[in-house]
Amino acid sequence: xxxxxxxxxxxxxxxxxxxxxxxxxxxxxxxxxxxxxxxxxxxxxxxxxxxxxxxxxxxxxxxxxxxxxxxxxxxxxxxxxxxxxxxxxxxxxxxxxxxxxxxxxxxxxxxxxxx
Numbered sequence: 001x002x003x004x005x006x007x008x009x010x011x012x013x014x015x016x017x018x019x020x021x022x023x024x025x026x027x028x029x030x031x032x033x034x035x036x037x038x039x040x041x042x043x044x045x046x047x048x049x050x051x052x053x054x055x056x057x058x059x060x061x062x063x064x065x066x067x068x069x070x071x072x073x074x075x076x077x078x079x080x081x082x083x084x085x086x087x088x089x090x091x092x093x094x095x096x097x098x099x100x101x102x103x104x105x106x107x108x109x110x111x112x113x114x115x
Contacts, residue, residue: 025045026052028055
């Protein structure tokens with residue numbers, strides 16, 4: 001059996017791309033889109049809609065795993081998120097770390113020696 005020509009490969013790739021575009025627009029997965037039939041984009045879109053109805057798919061995407069609700073927390077407001085961040089990082093209401101009352105290098109066992 002002979003290998004397909006470049007033109008045949010190009011036509012096959014174009015047909016696959018058209019099936020994918022029509023299927024994804026109708027809410028089908030790439031695997032489901034492989035079964036679409038038609039020679040024009042209109043025929044492929046019509047077949048995709050029919051297949052989507054048969055599978056009960058919708059064009060709405062499922063919610064992604066991002067945001068505050070990923071770890072099981074209820075989604076809150078931006079202010080609630082800022083307050084939580086301040087609590088967890090020891091910040092005051094102005095977003096600043098509390099000032100220590102002692103000098104930065106003060107320890108109980110540090111003494112300066114005079115030479």
